């Protein structure tokens with residue numbers, strides 16, 4: 001029997017400090033919980049061994065939180081458990097997320113020796129003022145030190161996270177000054193040409209975070225819409241000048257360095273398992289979500305998740321929604337195999353959006369144009385199936 005491809009995600013929910021904009025499931029001041037969390041993770045991993053004998057793991061992503069907060073030995077223990085319980089293909093893409101402040105040469109060498117071949121470094125910004133606005137513990141110096149360490153250790157598949165649309169401190173906003181994102185990115189890529197992949201995110205102030213409170217107190221000011229769009233365009237132009245190509249709405253890569261793990265999510269076909277608190281999975285026709293409650297997870301790692309069957313309507317809408325996010329677009333032939341002729345069902349919307357340059361067909365794919373990517377949520381709203389049509393597919 002042919003093995004089925006599988007991806008694994010492992011969530012490490014611990015951080016040295018909580019950043020001011022963060023509303024992810026991550027905990028600071030919990031370093032003493034890490035050993036028992038790791039043991040629980042391994043119990044959860046083991047519980048899938050028998051269910052996955054016909055699967056082969058193609059990608060692994062250790063994300064967080066801050067996985068690089070764990071010691072080299074702890075990450076080694078995790079990888080040993082994964083290798084004992086799953087068949088992992090020789091050329092699997094294995095990524096670990098790191099933060100500049102917690103990365104050391106010893107950790108990097110260990111990662112390399114246990115087969116981790118891709119790093120995702122959470123830079124967000126290297127400007128000291130912006131780092132202060134974000135409430136990040138790292139410094140400009142630690143960002144460049146981490147980049148130099150990575151270059152020396154020789155893991156060449158390096159991705160970074162980079163934020164734009166960062167609010168301005170009151171005195172900067174009042175002086176009508178703005179961020180020179182082009183100069184920042186030019187500098188970063190000139191100093192660190194070994195960066196092969198960049199995930200860019202617009203900062204959204206989430207309710208209840210310290211950053212949202214500082215906006216309320218007018219200590220910080222959000223960018224107006226025009227400035228925010230200009231910043232995004234400047235960022236995109238600079239990345240293009242440096243040879244990066246956008247292959248998903250937020251993701252840019254040098255040729256051959258697209259993230260396989262995320263591409264597997266976005267093709268809405270691949271099964272994946274999520275281990276750890278708040279992790280998600282898609283396995284055996286079901287979507288599941290682990291609890292966000294750390295104590296509950298530590299008590300019962302396999303009994304505290306909710307799951308639901310993925311219906312045909314869910315799959316159709318996922319193909320449309322995730323496809324629109326990618327450069328490749330929505331596969332019309334795949335929808336056709338599921339009995340959906342999207343161009344006929346949404347003929348009015350497709351015509352309207354194509355006429356104003358937001359959508360285009362390319363062979364058997366329907367794609368959002370660069371302008372369309374700016375209003376992706378609207379496109380998704382217009383092109384996914386409505387509740388009535390979803391019901392007719394059940």
Ligand code: SF4
Pocket residue numbers: 014015017018019022023024026064065066099122
């Ligand atoms: S490092 Fe990431 S996960 Fe941790 S607090 Fe900061 S933004 Fe949140």
